[in-house]
Amino acid sequence: MIEKPQQNELAIDCFLLAGRIMMESGAETYRVEDTMLRMARSQNMNDAQSYVTPTGIIFSLGKTQPTRISAISTRVTDLHRIVLVNNVSRKLTSHIITLEEAYDELNKIQKTNYFLPVLLQVLAASFASISFLILFGGIWGDMPAAFIAGGAGQYVVTVMQRLTRVKFFSEFVATLAIGIIASLALYFGYGAQIDKIIIGSVMPLVPGLLITNAVRDLMAGHFTAGMAKGAEAFLTAFAIGAGIALVMAW
Amino acid sequence: MDYVIQIIFSFIATACFGVIFNAPVKAIPYCGVVGSIGWLIYYEFGMHGVDEVKASFAGAFVVAILAQALARKFRMPMIIYSVSGIIPLVPGGVAYNTMRNIVELDYALGMQNGMRVFMISGAIAMGIVFAEVIMQILFSMLRKGKTSIQSFVKVKR
Known part of the structure; x- marks a missing residue:
């Protein structure tokens, strides 16, 4: 079992990455905020707050951890990625996969190019x-x-x-x-x-x-x-x- | 015959936009169907003399309802289906005319066309939002599940 602060750090990384991929792929702003908060709540982090703009995401878990930001520089329309991140978020919120597995999957999604030829x-x-x-x-x-x-x-x-x-x-x-x-x-x-x-x-x-x-x-x-x-x-x-x-x- | 042509070409156009927007391959035919139905409604209203703003609203409303239904059926975000579905309705031609008028220094006509673009895109957005809200009310009445916007609003408070 990982210690609590480290676990929180991983959680923030994971949620920020999910939000970032979605925003870069052209998802709606409210959906990105909603997905991040749902993922946070499924990990018993009820104080989480997220603020999403097309150029950056601000995410905080409340008092325990420093607030983190993630800048977004490129925006394209890539619906396939949105679906994949959505699936990861669904699996995480219904506790089919753990936080570590979700983070690995998101990393894989970010590195792969899903565009058709x-x-x-x-x-x-x-x-x-x-x-x-x-x-x-x-x-x-x-x-x-x-x-x-x-x-x-x-x-x-x-x-x-x-x-x-x-x-x-x-x-x-x-x-x-x-x-x-x-x-x-x-x-x-x-x-x-x-x-x-x-x-x-x-x-x-x-x-x-x-x-x-x-x-x-x-x-x-x-x-x-x-x-x-x-x-x-x-x-x-x-x-x-x-x-x-x-x-x-x- | 005219309707057959409209249906076929709006299907092709929307499905092709599904490819350009990189929708999942399985979803692309459904995108085409959604776009085709939306365009048909817009076209039918247009044929009966309804102005383009109201026709766009009606088309976008139906597109969003279909997109919601498909999104629930296949457990995918609604945006997959609605994004390509509204493409035939989007005032690309008018936006082009606006820019052309403005760069040709015909500002009066440019402003007129610009307002048309604004009104039509506003109508499309309103159609989508209305459909979303109505579907959410409907679904939350049918079964006691939280929908995305509602749960989001609850957390924010």
Whole structure:
């Protein structure tokens, strides 16, 4: 049996890691706080408090231990990880696994890359683009252009994100690529409505989800998280608009 | 015929977003179904002359109810199903037009489109929150279990 303070230290590490993985994968703010508190309560730590923002987590067990923080620098949408952390938290709260096992599992989750192959994501973006082209009232003849432009946008954003780690810049370059491909398609006669092609192709990049999540966080009373996500959404939207503007200016 | 096309393409679009958001492979077809139903409701309302804000609210409401039901059935967080489900409703096209208007220095039209984006995304968020609250009340009446938001609020007090 480990001594009490050490046990507490491990518990805080474990809860912070769980919260951090969830927040980095794009979980809702209230769900992260809720998961951390549930895990804490299952270990008989009833005084636990957690304060979660999109850029950092503050967690305290009450009087016994120093309060700890964990900074969050990257945020992507990775639903698979959220499910895995959720499962660990479920197992811990129903006492199927111990704290040590949970910590090991969380460490494993953090180290593994669960993303599907890039090619598959690019294909998905391509098919999503042509679907949106049709849903938004485009014509069938524009489908090849949207297919290529949407896939190219997703590929560029993935590559640039890996190279530069600046989200704003990679989205800007990706939209630029989409705009250039759409203009070329129009120039060579493979596309008719440039607006519809571009809207369909930028849909995988548009921060619609961020905007909706931001409003939702604001409604749930998480004003810090809501404003931060809103700012991120605005920056992304601005990057996309700037990329399109550059193409349109020609 | 038109409905068949709408159903197929909204299914493809939502399922593809499931792939991009890296949803668990087993959940991806369900994401597609949820998104397809949500879009169909939005589309049907739109065809009958209901404005886009109310249609988005209705679509998001249904998406969130379906997502809740699936989340309970498969014991996964609700966000897995709702995130891709609301994607067809999200005002991407209007957001694009807003930014285009603004960078082309047409501020008046840009503000107009910007307000549309704000209202539509607000309606989607409201639809989700309403559905969540209603489902929670329903489930807590059905059986005496704590739901996530309720237990969270109780701890905070």
